[in-house]
Amino acid sequence: MRKHVEQRIFNPIVERMSRSELEALRWRRLRSTLERTYAASPFYRKRMQRAGVTPDDIRTPEDFRNRVPMVDKLDVLADQREHPPLGSAIAVPDALLEYCFLTSGTSGKGQEVHAYTGADVTESLTSWASSLHWAGVMPGDVAYHMVPIGVTAGPVTLLASFQRYGLRTFAVGNMEGEARLEMMRRFPPNFFSTGPVYLRRLTTICREMGIDPRRDFPALKAIKLGSFGFDVPWAREMEAFWGAKLIDTYASTQCGGGIASTCEHGTYLADGRRGMMHFPEHKVWAEVLNPQTGEPAREDEEGEVILTAFGREAMPILRFRTGDKVVFKSHRQCACGRPFDGIEAGTVSRYDTMLKIRGMNLWPEAVDAIVLAHPEIDEYNGRLGVADNGREVARVLVEFKATASSSAAHRAHVLEQLRSQIKECTGVGMEVCEAASGEVERFAYKEKRWKDQRREQL
Ligand SMILES: [Zn+2]
Incomplete structure (x- = not known):
């Protein structure tokens, strides 16, 4: 299956560049992004002035890394609180703003607002085109978008990107698994997009329904995963x-x-080593830095992704700390010959406590605040797992204080209350159950309160 890999070049000019040609191009783009951002965005200008640096001082990538301050989610949130509603990073007149959305994760840290101009929207909607092309997915193909469309931006823009690319897309994220597969029998897919946990569930349902994708969906070319x-x-x-x-x-x-x-070489190599995801380095300046030393991660070393986007008009992004923990891979590790460096496939995780569940960002602190605020609760443990039927399950196991009311009906009422408060605050439905005495573990570090067992249960 992997003997011959057909190469599919989407943008010949950049994908066939040498590494040094690409580096020259991206350095020019970084310089102009820096100059424009400094001139037009008060938020970034102030931060650079505080750090005693102007764009003229930045003459090498090392200068950029060592002198331009990084920003994180909390900096953006603080700025947006201080300058409501959009913050002071906006670099265009309000009349040019065409689109705004909030990041996912309703609680725990807060939601940032992101604003786009028309050109930003176009850029965003075409950001998946090379990925689709590399996978052999072509305009006119039938696609299924399996992620529920809700309040968060990700699923909506992904759907719009597929449509923009020219895919005949069925958005089935709000349907039950069986109904999705019935649709796929009727309109056979060339491509679909989901997460690893849901792909496992869909596999289980296929088996229950007697569907053999090789026989029933023979034109299926690729399945897009992400964030897990x-x-x-x-x-x-x-x-x-x-x-x-x-x-x-x-x-x-x-x-x-x-x-x-990933490119046409996929998520793993013939010898079982993991493959890589390439950064489109003509569009982003992606740094992978060791958080302890601040130095770039070397080949196969872990680091945090710091992103600078080229050419974003409404809200520039300069050295944004993502909190994502990745393994750096240079372009030399992929047989495709593209000049783009990247990160290992299948191993992105987090430096902080954030968990992703059913497409939502969940901050355990938000659950702590609800559960531990209850006067009758002593401690709790959170568990993320995959049930036998393949469903993703979040379970909150609570231990009542010894002094709490002993009436079973009262306890059931408290559990129900917690369940609805958690759902309302985090957007994630969870099972809330009472633990037997001694069942709930206690930890010196609160981060340990949550255990994510989904990967081993895939
Ligand atoms: Zn490659």
Whole structure:
């Protein structure tokens, strides 16, 4: 299956550049992004002035890394509180703003607002085009978008990107699995987009319904994953079952969409090593830095992704700390010959406590605040897992204080109350149950309160 890999070049000018040509191009783009941002965005200008640096001082990539301050989500939130509603990073007159949205994660840290001009929207909607093309997905293909469309920006822009690329897209995210597969029998897919946990569930449902994708969906070419880790044996099993190649992808709401993707060589190599996702380095300046030393991660080393987007008009992004923990891979590690560096496929995780569940960003602190505020609750543990039917489950196991009321009806009422408060505050439905005495573990570090067992249960 992997003996011959057909190369599919989307943008010949940049994809066939030498590394040094690409570096010259991106340095020019970084310089002009820096100059424009400094001139037009009060938020970034102030931060650079505070750091005692102007664009003229930045003469090398090392200057950029060592002298231009990084920003994180909390900086953006603080600025937006101080200068409501959009903050002072906006670099165009209000009349040019065409689109605004909030980041996902209703609580725990707060939601940033992101604003776009028409050109930003176009850029964002075309950010997945090379990834689709590399996977052999072509305009006119039938696509299924499996992620529920809700309040967050990601699923909506992904759907619009597929449509913009010319895919005949069925948005089935709000349907039950069986109904989705019935649709797929009727309109056979060339491509679909989901997460690893849901792909496992869909596999289970296929087996229950007697669907063999190799027989029933013979034109299926690729399945797009993202934002969740997986192991190579699992990827092999899924590709064998579905008869299609897995694409792993990495996105950033702050930078407007697709940031990295595997190429036609996929998520793992013939010898079982993991593949890589390439950054479109003509569009973003992606740094992978060791958070302890601030130095660039070397080949196969872990680091945090820091993003600078070229040419964003409404809200420039300069050295944004994503909090995403990745493994750096240079372009030399991929057989495709593209000059783009990138990150390992299947291993993106977080430096902080944030968990992603059913497409929502969940901050455990938000659950802490609800559960531990209850006067009768002593402690709790959170568990994320995958049920036997493949459903993603979040379970909150609470221990009542010894002094709490002993009436079973009263306790059931408290659990129900917590369930609805958690759903309302985080947007994620959870099972809330009472633990037997001694069942809830206590930890010196509160981050340990939550255990994510989904990957081993895939
Ligand atoms: Zn490649």
